[in-house]
Amino acid sequence: MKRYHRVLPGFGLSLGITLLYLSVLVLIPLSLLFWSAGGGGWEHFKSAAFSPRTIASYKITFGASFVAATINLFAGMLIAWVLVRYRFPGRSFIDALVDLPFALPTAVGGIALTTAYAPNGFIGRHFAPDGLIGQHFGPEGLKLAYSPIGIVIALTFISLPFVVRTVQPVLGGLDSQLEEAASSLGANRFQTFRRVIFPYIWPALLTGWTLGFARALGEYGSVVFIAGNQPLKTEIVPLLIITRLEEYDYAGATALAVVMLVASFALLLAINTLSRWTNRRASA
Amino acid sequence: MQISVRGVSKNFGAFRALDNVSVDIPQGQLVALLGPSGSGKTTLLRIIAGLEAPDQGRIFYGDQDVTNCSTRDRGIGFVFQHYALFGHMTIFDNIAFGLRVRKWKNDQIRPRVLELLRLIQLEGMEKRFPAQLSGGQRQRVALARALAAQPQVMLLDEPFGALDAKVRADLRRWIRSLHDEIHMTSVFVTHDQEEAFEVADFVVVMNRGKIEQMGTPDEVFARPASAFVTDFLGRVNVFHGRVQNGRAQIGELEVPLEAEHGSEGDTFTAYIRPHEVEIDRQPHGSESMLAAVSRVNRTGSIVKVALFAQDGQLPLDVELPHEREAALNLRTGDMVWVYPRQVRVFSASTSETAS
Helix, strand or coil: CCCCCCCCCCHHHHHHHHHHHHHHHHHHHHHHHHHHHHHHHHHHHHHHHCCHHHHHHHHHHHHHHHHHHHHHHHHHHHHHHHHHHCCCCCHHHHHHHHHHHHHCCHHHHHHHHHHHHCCCCCCHHHHCCCCCCHHHHCCCCCCCCCCHHHHHHHHHHHHHHHHHHHHHHHHHCCCHHHHHHHHHCCCCHHHHHHHHHHHHHHHHHHHHHHHHHHHHHHCCCCHHHHHCCCCCCCCCHHHHHHHHHHCCCHHHHHHHHHHHHHHHHHHHHHHHHHHHHHHHHHHC | CCEEEEEEEEEECCEEEEEEEEEEECCCCEEEEECCCCCCHHHHHHHHHCCCCCCEEEEEECCEECCCCCHHHCCEEEECCCCCCCCCCCHHHHHHHHHHHCCCCHHHHHHHHHHHHHHCCCCCCCCCCHHHCCHHHHHHHHHHHHHCCCCCEEEEECCCCCCCHHHHHHHHHHHHHHHHHHCCEEEEEECCHHHHHHHCCEEEEEECCEEEEEECHHHHHHCCCCHHHHHHHCCCEEEEEEEECCEEEECCEEEECCCCCCCCCCEEEEEECHHHEEEECCCCHHHCEEEEEEEEECCCCCEEEEEEECCCCEEEEEEECHHHHHHHCCCCCCEEEEEECCCEEEECCCCEEEC
């Protein structure tokens, strides 16, 4: 192997520490999952991991996470734009507000959201059958809390900071002369955004989306309060795992965990490959 | 197309970047806006381009008032100091950008881009990305991109500022010859007087948000209109003093002033250009003064002589042709007589007097 001379040496040492660290923290504990999941035999694994109730919970978990991360893709980009481009009183207050979902214990977030979005809550009552907005949705009104919408709200809440925080520095580093150049060449605002700004922030958007999505998949604390937790309807996978554990069905719980693990890893790998590909194109 | 700037003012907070500026950029000419940083030259260019809006005043392209017209509708080409190329696009896509957003057909875009690549001598580079080019190549791409949609006006903001000396000189010459080919009304901003004089048909000298002088390079150099211009054009000996007996006294040197040019006791600033001074072994009365040679540098196309007059009080730089210096055979420490052929005197209350 060819040896490169670097200003800062220590590739061997730093890679060694990286591998040890990731092994002890991530790889070994997660590998043991497979071991535990196999403990009940294949039949038990299959019935635990692919029963109608679990399939429904996979759908709701992945679906709601996808929707939440995608909502934040747009909202996060907008917030980052406002924070980077404009100077206004209260800007640093808003900036700090963005990080709150990170700092709060998620249960606090869940309770707060439920209070606001429950049918008698500050926001939820407008969506109740007699509410301002809810009356247009028939006799049931529009149920926010205790429905899949509630899950999406909770997941949107906890995954909000990711897109904002990944896009913000990239947008801040964008040379305003690029926009002026586009404008002098005859591009309108939409063309300038689509052809000049968007290609620059796209890798950051994708990274933010991925982080938000991954975070939402694993979220438990905030969702259980607002979801209603009805099997087949509003039951997320992390909750189902806890339920199995409470029933002392360790093999069943780990079977679910393994499915989540494999699916999440495959997704993250795919998205990271995609983002590396777009990055290479952008910086070539 | 002629560009007319009428009474334009612009403030940035408390800073007055432009103060009631009016200027005409003649059709088809290459004009330099020359001035130190903070003189308002870039602000003026950006207002002409529509990238900034003036607080007061109007901008005309020909007869058309474009003051409220956005940059994209002005039909200009703008070149930035740091190129502002789109890093995620190939050279081809960069040059084609202005054509695509203006909805040119693909079968028209390709020949136009290839023609421009030939013009900037970067044929075969269309698939590269800006990061793979040198500074001079990037600036040429930026130029081709600005030229692509055949703008009526070309505006360049310190186009050579980020390049090293050799590339800068090449690009200057190239831009001059390009302009001789396509005769587009062009304005470029620079703080380098040599660059302005070498490239431009007209030079507009700016200072503190105002225009000090406009003219051809020859006019501006031969007859600087103010102390600022004389000073800014550089490489000049500067002397300060007070008017006495109707004369400006520089050491032993007396420069007669006409009555309207400064009254008794006024402070004045006198400028003597190094190449407008003679050195001799003989005195020439009150038009010359004694000075000691401190250093002789014969390495350039002219000989640079550093002297001190007035017992070392007045430093003075002189430039002589090699033949003249050889005849004098100057050595460090020699006492010689210097007599300026031309002294430009600006008194505090009036403008120029020359002797």
